[in-house]
Amino acid sequence: MTTPDQSNSTRKRLIIGGAAAAVVAAGVIGVVSVNAQDPDPGSKTPVVADVANGNLQQSTHLTIAAATKAAQAALDAAVKENQHVTVAVVDRDGNTIVTLRGDGAGPQSYSSAQEKAFTAVSWNAPTSQLAKRLDGAPHLADIKGTLFLAGGAPVAAKGGAPIAGIGVAGAPSGDQDERFAQAGVAALGN
Structure with a gap:
């Protein structure tokens, strides 16, 4: 029941x-x-x-071979000075193309290199120059994914439009990081 x-x-x-x-x-x-x-x-x-109505826009991007060449040149410049760094190369949209983490590079250097590269390409200027702008506009540092420390360099196409950014992190000074990033830019013939 x-x-x-x-x-x-x-x-x-x-x-x-x-x-x-x-x-x-x-x-x-x-x-x-x-x-x-x-x-x-x-x-x-x-x-x-x-296309005649201007509905399309072309953009230039580094090949993976060019990005790797630039990253390796930056890493080689650091190794010559016995520095342990990470190098990141990002495209115009801030997407990482290649990252090389050198032997002995610190754990913070990986994300710092990517953020420096992103910052450099976003403003088409070396991050050492951008860091100086923080005095007048401190809220720039609040933008997600950016790092306003020396060590990032933009890669520009003919005509000056940014197509990539190279970021280096891990050396004792941002000046060294940026010099290594510039070695990567130079390897591309800019």
Whole structure:
């Protein structure tokens, strides 16, 4: 014999189970109906942007080979001076292309090199110059992913537009870091 509490418990389970089944069924039907509306999305003609109307913009990016060459040149310059650094090269959008962590480089140098490279390319200026701007605009340092310490150098295309940034971190002074970053820029012929 079942008690009223057991009967209510069974009803609740049946109601909850039925509701859950209805939700799942509705989702399946929705997916099927969406797929039925467009059975072959690949058969559509692609939309072509009208280049004559100025809808497209080209940007220049370093190849991985060029970024690696620059990073290696910066690291080699540091090794010649017996410095243990990390070198990062980022593209125009601040995305890391390559990072080389030298033997004995400190753990903080990895992210610092990337942030210096990002800062240099973002403002198209060496980070030593940008650090001086903090006196007049201290809130610049609050921008996520930036580091206003010497050691970052921009890479510019012909015409001066920034295309990459090289950041070096780990030497005892930012001046040394920046000199090594400039060696990476020089390796690219800038």
